[in-house]
Amino acid sequence: MALAVWLHNLSPILIELGPLPIRWYGLSYLAGFLVAYLMVKRVCRVGISTLKPEHAADLVFAVAIGIVLGGRLGYVLLYKPGMIDDFSKTLPFWDVLAINKGGMASHGGMIGGMLGCLFYARRHKHDFLYLTDLFAFTAPLGVFFGRVANFINGELLGRPCDPEFPLAVKFPQELFDAPDTKLDAVFAALPAPGSVVPSLTKWDAGTVTSLIQEGNRMIAHAVEPFLTARHPSQLYAGVMEGLVVLSVLAIVWTKPRKPGVIAGMCSMVYALMRISDEFFRMPDSHLMDKEFATLHITRGQWLSGLLFAFGAVLVIVSMKRKSTVMGGWLPGKPVAGAKPQQP
Numbered sequence: 001m002a003l004a005v006w007l008h009n010l011s012p013i014l015i016e017l018g019p020l021p022i023r024w025y026g027l028s029y030l031a032g033f034l035v036a037y038l039m040v041k042r043v044c045r046v047g048i049s050t051l052k053p054e055h056a057a058d059l060v061f062a063v064a065i066g067i068v069l070g071g072r073l074g075y076v077l078l079y080k081p082g083m084i085d086d087f088s089k090t091l092p093f094w095d096v097l098a099i100n101k102g103g104m105a106s107h108g109g110m111i112g113g114m115l116g117c118l119f120y121a122r123r124h125k126h127d128f129l130y131l132t133d134l135f136a137f138t139a140p141l142g143v144f145f146g147r148v149a150n151f152i153n154g155e156l157l158g159r160p161c162d163p164e165f166p167l168a169v170k171f172p173q174e175l176f177d178a179p180d181t182k183l184d185a186v187f188a189a190l191p192a193p194g195s196v197v198p199s200l201t202k203w204d205a206g207t208v209t210s211l212i213q214e215g216n217r218m219i220a221h222a223v224e225p226f227l228t229a230r231h232p233s234q235l236y237a238g239v240m241e242g243l244v245v246l247s248v249l250a251i252v253w254t255k256p257r258k259p260g261v262i263a264g265m266c267s268m269v270y271a272l273m274r275i276s277d278e279f280f281r282m283p284d285s286h287l288m289d290k291e292f293a294t295l296h297i298t299r300g301q302w303l304s305g306l307l308f309a310f311g312a313v314l315v316i317v318s319m320k321r322k323s324t325v326m327g328g329w330l331p332g333k334p335v336a337g338a339k340p341q342q343p
Contacts, residue, residue, distance in 0.1 A: 001110070002058050002178065004115055005163050005168045005169065005170050005229045006168070006169050006170070007172070007212070007220055007227070008151045008154050008169050008171045008172065008173070009169060009172075009212050009215065009220065010154070010213065010300070011152075011213040011214070012024055012025065012152060012153040012154075012213075017218075018108040020026045024148075024149045024151075024152045024153065025149040025152075025153060027149070027153075028142075028144045028145035028146045028148065028149035028158055029064075029068075029142070029145075029146070031065050031142075031145045032141060032142025032143075032145045033142070033144065035138065035144060035145075036060050036063070036064075036135075036138035036139075036141070037056055037057055037060045037329055038102045039051045039138045039141075039329070040056040040059060040060060040134050040137075040138060041056040041072030041317050042329055043134060043327055043328065043329050044056055045136065045257060045332040046328070046329065046330065047326070047327045047328035047329060048256045048324075048326045048327060048328060049326060049327065050126050050127065050130065050326075051126060051130075051131070051134070056126075058120070059117075059120050059131065059134065060138075061100035061118060062119055062120045063111075063116035063135050064116070064121075065112045065113070065116060065315075065330035066112035066113045066115045066116025066117075066119070067109045067112050067113045067116070068104075068109075068112070069112050069143075070108045070109050070110070070113065070115065071104035071105055071106070071108050071109035071112060071114015072103065072105075073107070073108055073110070073112070074104075074105035074106060074107055074108010074109065074111065075103040075104055075105040075108060076103070077108070078105055078107065078108065078299065078303070079103070079105060079284060079299065080103065081234060082106070083103075086119060086299075091254050096111070100192065102302045106143065106146075106241075106274075107300075107303045107304075107307065107320075108309075110139070110267075112134055113135050113139065114135065114148055114263075114294040115117065115294065116135075117131035117132045117134075119305070121325040127259050127326070128259075128322075129260035129263065129321075130259035130260075130292040130317060130326045130327065131258035132259075132260065132263040132328070133253075133257070133259055133260065133261070133262035133263050133327055134327070135263070136263040136265075136266035136267070137249050137262055137266070137329070138241070138265070139325075140241070140242045140245040140246035140248055140249065140267065140270070141242060141278045142242075143237075143238070143241045143242040143245070143270075144177075144238045144239075144241075144242025144243055144246075144299055145242075146238075147234050147235065147237045147238030147241065147242060148234070148235070148238050148278050149287065150237075151166075151232060151234035151235050151238070152232040153173075154172070154173035154332045155173065155234075155279060156210075156233065156234055156237075156282075157171055157230055157281070158230040158232055158233030158234070158236075158280050158281055158282065158316040159173060159230065159231055159233070159234070159279075159280055159281065159282050160228050160229065161229055161230060161231045163229040165229070165231075167231070167235075168229040168230065169229070169230055169231075169232045170224060170227035170228065170229055170230065170232070171227065171230060172208060172220075172223060172227060173209055173228055174227060174228060174230075175208060175223075175227075176205045176206075176209075177204035177207065181334065182226065182266075184241065185226060186203075186208070186222075186223055186226045187202075187203040187208075187257045189222045189223070189225075189226070190208070190219065190222050190223070191218070191222075192206075196211065197211075198220075199311055202290065208223060228279045230279075230282075231280040232319050233277060233282075234281075235278040236277045236280050237274075237277045239279070240274075240276060240277045241273045241274055241277065244269070245266060245270050245273060246275055248265065248269045249262055249265060249266055249269075250329065252265055253327055253328055253329055254328065254329070254330050255328050255330070256326055256327050257326070257327060257328075258318050258319060258321060258324075258325055258326075259321075259327075260314050260315070260317060260318030260321070261315055261318045262327065263311075263314060264310075264311045264312065264313075264314030264315035264316075264318060265311065265315060266311070267307050267308065267310055267311025267314065268307075268308050268309045268311035268312055268315070270304075270307065271304040271305065271308035271311065272300070272308065274300055274303075274307075275300075275304045275305070275308075276299050278298045278300050278304075281298070281300075282297045282301070284298075284299065291305075314320055
């Protein structure tokens, strides 16, 4: 007997403190940065490092700024350049700055994080590649938290699947990109707007989704037959891009490595995982008529191909580079000649 498809009814807001909503997505970033701090501090304490444990927070702060700026700018430039010309009369007035509306690119975040490492390395005289190793080692858990938040938000929807698939989910958020004919059918199946919300004069996708998230069973029951069963691709990505990548890096960095090896490995493994899980994720609706229409590859897949090539080159160059081994997250025996000068 097949399990019933679960209707996604999770709210992106954990709790509202007066006018301040605490969102799961923001908490995922905070959790990622906190875990990154703890992991960097451990490597600095038990591994071979020029960075002192008490300076771990400074590095994470610099990288965090780079990730946020790079992730947002990457999304705008790589996915929605039209946002550059979009302005509104409400805060923050410019869509590029409206992070609260969503839109962060993981590839842009990686570039931004590396620039944060470069800034810190030059300012405090550390090996840049070693700092990128620290960034790469901690990033996968941040990706995991972010993908879980994507699932809670009902964004980055998965591709359609068999309704009898045990993990199938129906997302009311698909109504935001639904054609008018489908929306008309959904709204026609609903009761009069004013009978549900007295101040409401007509239905829209946002209101319907919000009511389902608030637990309105009548609206959920009426809308569910119109929704498509989908793969929970966000959770697939959380496991593959986050936990699998972290597991590989944890195995490789059980002992010190030449600076750059871990960052290169991270780039390669992440790229392979991203290319794989994109087969379960819907391409961005505004890009469907571009490379996906002709080559049947997504923007994330070809960007990940470039990332894999970059990672492979970085590993090769790092292995040939004359440098002392560094890092390692497990305490072990000292490596001969592997104690770098403290800055």
